[in-house]
């Protein structure tokens with residue numbers, strides 16, 4: 001498609017940065033997390049927006065790790081508010097502020 005805007009640029013049009021959280025204003029999935037379609041030329045490859053932001057700014061997420069939202073805001077894509085942790089750790093923490101964590105993890109596994 002002529003004039004196609006790269007996903008890496010398009011992504012940030014859906015982010016509204018504040019002094020704390022960076023709010024995702026694009027599409028969201030069933031679990032309440034932001035979703036971003038990285039597909040080129042009409043292709044579709046949806047990823048979680050917070051994971052995409054992390055990989056753009058910090059690099060690849062180690063295999064098997066999930067990103068825990070330290071701020072508890074699922075639509076936040078600020079890498080300073082995210083921490084790669086094991087699923088075990090995420091579940092342990094999830095009991096504190098995310099009762100539906102088991103469902104979220106299933107969806108995350110399916111997506112990647």
Ligand SMILES: [Zn+2]
Pocket residue numbers: 020021022071072073076077078081
């Ligand atoms: Zn945040």
